[in-house]
Amino acid sequence: MSEISESAAPIPAVDPRLLVREQGLAGYLAEFKRKLRSGDLGSVPVVLGLILIAVVFQAITGKFLTAGNLSNITLYIAGPGLISVGIVFVLLLGEIDLSLGSVAGVSAAISAVLSIQHGVNEYAAAGIAVLCALAIGALHGFFFARIGVPAFVVTLAGLLGWSGLQGYVMGNTGTLNNIPNGFIANLDNYFFDDVAAAYGLAAIGVAGYLVAALLGARSRREAGLPARPVSEIALRTALLAVLAFGAAYTLNQDRGLPLALVVFLGVVVITDFVLRRTSYGRKVFAVGGGVEAARRAGINVAWVRISVFMISAGLAAVGGLFIASQSGFADKSLGSGNVLMNSIAAAVIGGTSLFGGRGKTWSALLGMLVIQSIVTGLDLQGISQSIQYMITGAVLLGAVVLDSVSRRTQKSAGRG
Amino acid sequence: MSEISESAAPIPAVDPRLLVREQGLAGYLAEFKRKLRSGDLGSVPVVLGLILIAVVFQAITGKFLTAGNLSNITLYIAGPGLISVGIVFVLLLGEIDLSLGSVAGVSAAISAVLSIQHGVNEYAAAGIAVLCALAIGALHGFFFARIGVPAFVVTLAGLLGWSGLQGYVMGNTGTLNNIPNGFIANLDNYFFDDVAAAYGLAAIGVAGYLVAALLGARSRREAGLPARPVSEIALRTALLAVLAFGAAYTLNQDRGLPLALVVFLGVVVITDFVLRRTSYGRKVFAVGGGVEAARRAGINVAWVRISVFMISAGLAAVGGLFIASQSGFADKSLGSGNVLMNSIAAAVIGGTSLFGGRGKTWSALLGMLVIQSIVTGLDLQGISQSIQYMITGAVLLGAVVLDSVSRRTQKSAGRG
Amino acid sequence: GGSSSNSASSGGNKTIGLLLPENSSSIRYESFDKPLIEAKVKALCSECSVQYNNANNDAATQKQQFDTMVSQGIKVILLDAVNAPGTTSWITDAQKKGVKVIAYDRLASGPVSAYVSFDNEKVGELQGQALVDALGANAKSANVVMINGSETDPNAAQFKAGAHKVLDTGVGKIVYEQSGEWQPTVASQKIGAAITALGKNGFQAVYSANDGMAAAIITALKANGINNIPVGGQDAAPDAIQRILAGDQAYTIYKAYKPEAEGAATIAVDLLNGVSVGGTATASTDSAGLNIPSLLLTPVVVTKANIKDTVIADGMYKASDICTAQYADACKDAKIQ
Amino acid sequence: MVQSDTPVLALRGVSKRFGAVQVLTGVDLDVHAGQVVALVGDNGAGKSTLVKTIAGVHPIDEGTIEWAGKQVHLNRPQDAQALGVATVYQDLALCDNLDVVANLFLGRELIRGGRLDEVAMEKRAKELLDTLSIRIPSVRIPVAALSGGQRQVVAIARALIGEPKIVILDEPTAALGVEQTAQVLDLVERLRDRGLGVILISHNMADVRAVADQVAVLRLGRNNGVFPVATTSHETIISAITGATDNAVTRRQARVADANIQASAEATK
Amino acid sequence: MVQSDTPVLALRGVSKRFGAVQVLTGVDLDVHAGQVVALVGDNGAGKSTLVKTIAGVHPIDEGTIEWAGKQVHLNRPQDAQALGVATVYQDLALCDNLDVVANLFLGRELIRGGRLDEVAMEKRAKELLDTLSIRIPSVRIPVAALSGGQRQVVAIARALIGEPKIVILDEPTAALGVEQTAQVLDLVERLRDRGLGVILISHNMADVRAVADQVAVLRLGRNNGVFPVATTSHETIISAITGATDNAVTRRQARVADANIQASAEATK
């Protein structure tokens, strides 16, 4: 129906009320200052909070910023972090999944029983466990999307039911040690100790970002659309490079590039791509932003919901395997305790809304780093449990207050 | 501005499209049938689920419906039930409070330490504990409503912080036994063993309902508004009477009327009144239904939020005292574990929405009865832990599927 | 209803209640205690039955289960309390209704009729001593890391106290001490923090309060390139036995569940029949001024040297349970087949 | 105006109930290709409910819906979209969290190499919005930040993506400025000229008379007459809507005329 | 039309920015008691934003607001309400989960003996809705179940509870039927006669000319003239709104007139 353009009244391309950014670096800085003032800062407050936490713990313990400690932190966050990525998907729908700890537990149990007790190949066993988790997610999704049981109740039933199944599968065994140097044992404990690995990954990441940004900007300019100036792309790439190569250097000071970090980062990057750049991701956001509007747009809401619950369960299964790898075994209590709460908290601290339609999978990474940094910092200091709980609570609150205050400025300046 | 009515065009009183109910009992039944068909059944499905659970467990164990067991169930639900009532308030706002288990725990700890270790009068100690909880709730509310930190994060920090404080307050003691026959000891264990007590309460309840319904109907008729027909009031009163006197008879077969039941029922009735019949309650619903609309209506949203978090924390404190009474002691882990999840689940199972603006405090009672019946029924049968988890999960889901299926019919017939 | 006031010995109700605290951090409860007790009760009294509930580590839940049993008219209850010091009022009230309670494994406070257990402080002492032994000549100069049980578990405090009794004088220094909350992942992170704080050579042994945490600790140590320093636990879990065989773990504490469970079952049936328990409960324990007839068993340290003579000889595990393909060689070395 | 004998869309005896309210009772409606049918009626007459049944949002309780002479079942919005029904809802049905471009293409995103072709979508979005004379600060802000009229134009533009056979517009100009309204009326005429069927709901009789061929009146959920626009007077339609010749409109006109003849002449101009 | 010298409400140099968009720039506005000021402008001109600053929903960035000659600070809706500003928002701002009665009295419930006086509220609600000629199946259904026009009437009725000094109506008749529109226009006149100040936002020039005393035009967030209605022509106002004498409206009129003189005569009647 493009012929309807024929009678269009000429409208100036740019609305005169839009405060257009000056070209070049100066404009970039001016815009940053404006954003700072109006509180529109994205992830900056959380990152600042993270830096603050690191600096304070370094000052207190003198050990926080050692290569070994930072490397350990990447190992600790992989398992719960993967679960948290799944939770971001569920939160984007404006729903909750309470079962993910149990799903992680039952998956680790299935994989361990198959490979250790029944001699199934470890890769196959892990694959079967993930498939079981996908089926579990589909079941949750079915009851939620088709029968209409609130997700909270479905996944609460799942929380109970699957941890029961986990106990049942483990049977009288109780604990199954990972096969030494096997696939599961290595997941969270393998390091690419060639220095080239870490630097290579950093280089690929930075180059990938640069190429994508330049190509994107070019195709926008060709289409006559406003595009990011090259100076800004350069600045962002430089920042990314400092971060990436800094991390690579630090990891190489210790044991090298952890496999766990590669997997976790890979999952975050891929899911971020899926959510922001594919029509599936668009559907997830649409359902989270307004179920009825999404339905009227012809989106198969039930299928989107079911698929999201499958994704979250699948990622929880992988997270469970990482947790088993970290502890050295699978047992009846894997995935219980704080695992679920921490994963949800990470997503929320990282900036994903509990009310749907707003968030990104990077928040799982950022939030997990905040939580784990607090825990590890306090562990380094070796304080008693009660005091540790109190401090963790306070620091958690503090880390988010920063973000909230900036958002509040933004809100009072917006429609909200 | 009543003079603006002067030029009103005459409009027939009743819209011809409104399917007006026939007068009398016949009309009542016809409407019930219509509601049944369109799935607009309110609490009926949950009540049916409850009856089903009771019948099944009676058939299996042969002991479920004994007076002693039913009487015990009322004791078990009082503590978590009171917490659940507080959760209903929070859920009505569309928010969540994760700290309530810890608040219950820290309150019980404060009360126990004051009365047992420091010799403070037990009533005063309990009062101080509740005041502390109110202060805690105000603090949560402040961070949420004024600073803008998401309630999830504030109360997660609270969950950690207050359970840390609980451990700190209990110190090296670990466990403090209630003073024998003291105030706390009696809370959940005292029975009015005079048969007149239970029957009297039943009579007051039924008579109160009848008088209120008749007066309400009269004043509506006098104002020319459609009112409930007397036949319907009679029917409802009769149903209530059967239920109330049946319960009274059963309790009198055992140890009499439990104080815990009186308190729990009293709290449910009073909070129900506050939510449905006062302007404060109206404000809570308004904020839950649409923050911005409520704000523009001139409602002090921040104050409503803070007060709700105070109510939930205060009720959690009372719940904590009941739990201490039930277990016989206060310790470092009181309020941890399933307490919070069960309380939230009860509210949701009873029909309160997680998304705000829809629910009632009776759902705390109904939902708690469902959960506790499953647990007690399975305990009577004495099955192993894993299997018990799986059955609990399945029955929980089953109990809500009934409700969801009926709501789905309703939804497909409505705007939803 | 619970209105029956007949004395227990008149035999109205032939059910024995069994209340266990949890089933996730240790397999003992549903793999050993429960089946062993059920079998022994059946063997002693064919018309008797056992009603079992598990509290999932929640004291309030356990109280509900206790009350439910009392109101059903059960007259003898074996109670392994989630919170042992908190049961005074439970047992006092039950006693008034003619219900007899046996404190199983943990000494429930209040007027219990008998007590069957291992000595938890003794467990801690044995753990400490085993660690000192594993360090051998270096013990006096060794730095030791302690990862204790949960601060909310009263048993954990006793293990900790017992271990300290030995370690405080037996080793050089406790350089890092934290609660692992009975959670493997937590224990793993605590040991990571200890390595960061003290350096890879900063300690020479790790005390872990149980086997579950020990497994995670050993994994973390290996991941940090620390091999072959003594780590010990308790519970004699099968995987721990395997680690001991492989040389990864130094020792565990074996609490022989069979005599404990069977002794408890015997006492329970005796109480049900109104028979004196003196034949089984030969010892006596002081509990708030009361002398409780007791059966106190001695825990045993298990190292590579005595696996064959303890857990295998007692029939707790079959050799085939332990000697899976990976451990076949180690089994041969330890003369287990 | 090319009209065939079988209507593209025909409703026969359609009824719909919500709980205790019988919203539609035995409603008939015919829409031919190349025809603009205005659906008018009092507030709450059931117009929006009727078009939602056609759009597959609310399945009907009784009656039949025919598409090009064949009975169809419209149970989900997809069903109607697949036939070629594009709908602009009165409540707009936009996703507040998504930006203008994402809303325009929701469910019909342009894809290139497996990923969203944001450049092409953004370009097309700008063109479409220009056609409708709307000025939006940026097509990359969430629609929650748009003015009422801007939102409405976004919703209208949505309906023009794809190749519909029938376009339903539920009060499309309610929030629009004079210029935008004129553009939408132009648009309706262009759609008719291209042989599409259009259902236009509006309370603005001037607009209705300007573009509609037929006026179908709904009153209290029932048909209350179908009038050819060319040969029916304004008063006839108003009294079919209100159900009376003496109504607030006529009373107001009379009163205003009494009070100030000159002002009245201006006002109705 | 009783008018005093000091306006009840006066805005001086009001500016407001949302993020990267400068929505209002140095806007002035005067409203006297007993005066109806129409605020008109293109979609997105900033009309709703301007009234929201008066209603205390969005605090202003720059400029001053004077109430009866004294400077006031309106930071919360309560502040404006306390002065006597009643507002009907374009997006209505109703609580979807509450029923009609609860929405009408939200924040100003009638109380008797400590509890809500539901009977009195329900009675008063029915009276109010009757005044506005609206038919709503039941005042006890949640407003989510109402038609667009029904919801709008509820929002208008809300503004009449209490004793306002200034009533702001942001496109109050956008979703209303002919009869309801007439009632609302009557209402505006009655409010003026009772000495209240009224700000009326509308895109419907006929309505504006019918009831307004003055027309204030906003264009791209700036003042673009204030005109007395009686002495200003339709075309002048339209070109102040669109910023051009050649616009879609005039083009459309010319085209339609060419094509069909008779239809055109009918349509503008």
Ligand SMILES: Nc1ncnc2c1ncn2[C@@H]1O[C@H](COP(=O)(O)OP(=O)(O)OP(=O)(O)O)[C@@H](O)[C@H]1O
């Ligand atoms: N929160 C916000 N963030 C960014 N821009 C906004 C926000 N709120 C409003 N705007 C912009 O401000 C401008 C004015 O909006 P406003 O709602 O005041 O217009 P209006 O004159 O009422 O238009 P209409 O006639 O369509 O209702 C619009 O361009 C809109 O996109």
Ligand SMILES: Nc1ncnc2c1ncn2[C@@H]1O[C@H](COP(=O)(O)OP(=O)(O)OP(=O)(O)O)[C@@H](O)[C@H]1O
């Ligand atoms: N979910 C629902 N439950 C009950 N009644 C409903 C529901 N949805 C709509 N109604 C009622 O149906 C009637 C028709 O509504 P509808 O929205 O179709 O009217 P309309 O003709 O579009 O009115 P308007 O011109 O105001 O937009 C109204 O009386 C409304 O209250």
Ligand SMILES: O[C@@H]1[C@@H](O)[C@H](O)OC[C@H]1O
């Ligand atoms: O055996 C141990 C038990 O005694 C303790 O209470 O919990 C942890 C177990 O390992």
Ligand SMILES: [Mg+2]
């Ligand atoms: Mg409508």
Ligand SMILES: [Mg+2]
């Ligand atoms: Mg507007």
